[in-house]
Amino acid sequence: MKMAQADDHIRKGPWTEQEDLQLVCFVGLFGDRRWDFIAKVSGLNRTGKSCRLRWVNYLHPGLKRGRMTPQEERLVLELHSRWGNRWSRIARKIPGRTDNEIKNYWRTHMRKKAQEMRKRGTAMTSIASSSTINTMTESPTKSENVLGISNRFPSNKGSCNTTDLDANGERDISEEEDYSMDRIWDEIASPEDEVNSAQVFNEGYYNTKNNKEVGCSFSCPPMASPLWEFSSESLWKMDDEDEMKTLVHMGGTSDHFNSTMNTVDNHKLCFR
């Protein structure tokens, strides 16, 4: 398999504002699917992967910025207890948060929590002796993965025992997990946030039958933005270079394009 094509000029590292604008522009034109194509035609000298990552984690219009709310934190804990380190899956249940963000949050906060627990070194001893704390607090290293230790929740890539999954392919919560989660909850939950996150999760943001947003127990922006709505389907069906050239020569003056760029500007103001 040919990996990075003659990566002579492939840029790496932080994205510039100019690059961001360029990327958003091309995603507006071609949608958020054909990353390799976008990477090529945009002239960004980035890999498709890099473009996708930048879009998903930073430029996507529906993203929330800033610290996790207590409700979100609880939701992360709840969902992690169900699904383990399946961050993208968890992220899908938390509007405006990316898998990367949740992953980062989990690492830092859970590690911190574990350190505190270790310091106190009392109540959690019995749990720590099981593998639970390891998984709850730190991702296994590569070598640990290879050795098959410290991973209570095999990822969907790994040798996941399907008998542990429910009808939806979701993992059931065993009694042991419930127990450990209760303990963790007690450690983490602050008294003021009494919101039942499980309820939020179950009844929460979307009515899945008609796919509409029906409510949100904590303040979050609407997920869909004009850019997001049109970008994924309508435009990216265009036929590669030829149509792109046509569009570029048109000066990119379609309504969609203009609204895209407005969206970009608005978001730019929100970032950082």
Place this chain on the structure above:
DNA sequence: AAGTGGCTCAACCGCGACTAG
């Protein structure tokens, strides 16, 4: 004020899954 350690977050890497030819 300078040094240090911890935290946050953007970005990269490797791998498996998926898809088209």
Place this chain on the structure above:
DNA sequence: GCTAGTCGCGGTTGAGCCACT
């Protein structure tokens, strides 16, 4: 069925910021 290209995911890294000493 095979192969190459592409995408998506999870794990990891490192730069920058900030609080503390």
